[in-house]
Amino acid sequence: MLTTRREVSLPSSDSFEINLKGNYERSHSLGGYGYANGLAYNGRRRIRRSDIRWHEDNYGIGLSSIFHFDAVGLKNSFISVGRCISITRKV
Numbered sequence: 001m002l003t004t005r006r007e008v009s010l011p012s013s014d015s016f017e018i019n020l021k022g023n024y025e026r027s028h029s030l031g032g033y034g035y036a037n038g039l040a041y042n043g044r045r046r047i048r049r050s051d052i053r054w055h056e057d058n059y060g061i062g063l064s065s066i067f068h069f070d071a072v073g074l075k076n077s078f079i080s081v082g083r084c085i086s087i088t089r090k091v
Contacts, residue, residue, distance in 0.1 A: 002026040015068045023060040030054075055091040060084065 004024045012018055029052050037048040064082035 001028070015071045016065070017068075018065040019063070021062045021064075023058070025058040027056050027058075028054070029056075057089045057091065058086070059089075060086045 002025065006022045008020045010018045010020070032049055032051045034047050034049050037046045040046050062082065062084040064080065066078050066080045069077040069079075
């Protein structure tokens with residue numbers, strides 16, 4: 001599995017902050033598994049085998065900002081806004 005994370009804080013003033021975060025992950029699942037598949041005509045249980053080949057890419061990005069109201073007379077007050085987007089792609 002490959003995972004990469006990055007974060008960037010953009011220059012801002014004392015009353016305003018903005019952050020951008022990104023994430024990328026690539027995972028692979030390979031192999032086999034067995035599972036019961038009912039009864040055979042003679043009363044014995046059947047077990048089947050199946051193969052797994054699964055590749056997945058996950059992308060994520062988030063943007064957040066905080067505005068502090070200390071400069072306008074509201075001490076220790078702020079508003080925060082954020083947005084996150086995630087995309088999963090199976091290959």
